[in-house]
Amino acid sequence: xxxxxxxxxxLVAREQFSLAEACLLLAADAYPAVDVPGGIAxxxxxxxxxxxxxxxxxxxxxxxxxxxxxLYDELGFAGNRDDYYDPRNSYLNEVLERRTGIPIxxxxxxxxxxxxxxxxxxxxxxxxxxLVKLRLxxxxxxxxxxxxxxxxxxxxxxxxIGRVMPAAEAAKVDLQGLLExxxxxxxxxRVLRNLKxxxxxxxxxxxxxxxxxxxxxxxxxxxxxLRDRGLVYAGLECFRPAxxxxxxxxxxxxxxxxxxxxxxxxxxxxxxxxxxx
Numbered sequence: 001x002x003x004x005x006x007x008x009x010x011l012v013a014r015e016q017f018s019l020a021e022a023c024l025l026l027a028a029d030a031y032p033a034v035d036v037p038g039g040i041a042x043x044x045x046x047x048x049x050x051x052x053x054x055x056x057x058x059x060x061x062x063x064x065x066x067x068x069x070x071l072y073d074e075l076g077f078a079g080n081r082d083d084y085y086d087p088r089n090s091y092l093n094e095v096l097e098r099r100t101g102i103p104i105x106x107x108x109x110x111x112x113x114x115x116x117x118x119x120x121x122x123x124x125x126x127x128x129x130x131l132v133k134l135r136l137x138x139x140x141x142x143x144x145x146x147x148x149x150x151x152x153x154x155x156x157x158x159x160x161i162g163r164v165m166p167a168a169e170a171a172k173v174d175l176q177g178l179l180e181x182x183x184x185x186x187x188x189x190r191v192l193r194n195l196k197x198x199x200x201x202x203x204x205x206x207x208x209x210x211x212x213x214x215x216x217x218x219x220x221x222x223x224x225x226l227r228d229r230g231l232v233y234a235g236l237e238c239f240r241p242a243x244x245x246x247x248x249x250x251x252x253x254x255x256x257x258x259x260x261x262x263x264x265x266x267x268x269x270x271x272x273x274x275x276x277x
Contacts, residue, residue, distance in 0.1 A: 004028035009217045012188065019184040020112045023092040023105075023191060029210040034093050042096050043109070046070065047116035054117070060136055063117050068149040071113070075099060079106060079146040087207075090195045103146040104130035104190055110145040122181035125190060126157070128164040133179060142179065189218050196228075205235050223252040227262065234265065239273040 001009065008025040011017045024039040050070050054063060071077045080089050080100040088094040092108060095101035101109070107123055107130045114121040120135040124142065131152065134141040142152045152160075154175065161170040161178070182190070192215045199208035212229040219225060230245030246266050250259060 002028070004032075004034075005213070008214060012185065012218050017184055019108060019187060020092065022184065022188050023108055026188065026192065026214050027091040027093045029214070030087070030091060030207070031093060039093050039096055043112045044116065046075070046109075047113045050113070050117055060119060060134060063114075063119055064134065064141075064143070064149065067110070067114055067117060067119075071110070072148040077101075077106060077109065078148075079103070085198055085201075087195060087198050090191055090198070102194070103144070104187065104194065106145040107132050108187065108191075110143070110149065123187050124179050125182040125186055126178055127161060129160055130182075130187075130190065131179075133181065140179075185218060189215065192218065200232075205232050208232050209236065223249050223256075226252070227258075231265075234269055237272075239269050239276070243269045243273065 004025055005028070008022065008028070011022055011025065020040055020043055021036060024034060024036040027034045050063075050066050053066055053070075058066075077099045080086065080102065083089075084102060088098065089100065089102045090105060092105060095105045095109060110132050111121050111123055114132075114134075122133045122135065124131040124133050129144075129146070132143045132145055134143060142157065143149050144152055157175060157178075158170060158173075161173055161175075165173075192211050195211045196208055196215065199205070199211060209229065209232050212225065212232060215225050216222070216229065226245050227249040230242045230249060233239075233242035233245060243266055246262050246269070249256075250262055250266070253259065256262070
């Protein structure tokens with residue numbers, strides 16, 4: 001393991017860990033010289049600027065308004081609608097540098113700065129579009145950092161659900177159940193899944209493998225991630241680790257719907273391995 005990967009592994013092994021640090025560390029595969037302390041300092045500086053404009057007893061709504069003004073109007077953070085699947089949108093160091101990203105990474109910036117301002121913010125793994133929830137004394141506000149921190153009405157949230165499932169099902173969904181807070185582990189895993197999907201679609205298997213290595217540090221119990229890593233190893237003709245991962249998948253999920261297919265793949269990989277000996 002590289003020092004950055006060792007630090008990442010040590011960090012995500014904890015029950016609670018720094019979301020910003022983990023997201024900066026995971027960029028080390030694509031950006032070996034990533035400046036983790038510098039990224040943290042940049043978040044601190046953004047928060048310090050906003051804090052300097054607020055009264056000590058400012059209400060949560062005032063803090064949100066000041067945060068939105070500084071992030072979006074002054075610093076120019078914005079959703080990258082033109083090149084949504086650019087992998088740079090998923091790396092926090094690049095999002096801080098370029099001031100553009102996708103819903104989850106802009107939400108990470110929003111969460112980290114907002115928490116430094118004393119806001120009771122939580123990430124929300126809403127279907128298809130990551131959001132942020134602000135807990136208030138009387139209820140909560142759901143904010144969209146991809147849309148300049150604008151609040152989302154219940155109608156808007158249901159419309160979002162309708163874009164990812166049939167309307168009849170969307171109307172019956174328990175909205176509050178979809179607004180449960182996401183942990184730092186949930187958020188890091190979602191960032192990694194985004195990157196995994198991007199690299200697999202582009203068939204850049206080396207980059208995909210690096211992401212999967214980190215994914216299995218974050219969710220070591222995931223049999224599906226183990227299977228997927230095995231398939232990428234196979235694509236890279238790394239037959240021995242491919243067989244090991246796929247066999248472990250079958251041990252964990254002997255009744256999986258794709259068990260027969262994966263077993264056949266293991267047989268083929270063993271044959272390929274035998275030819276090399």
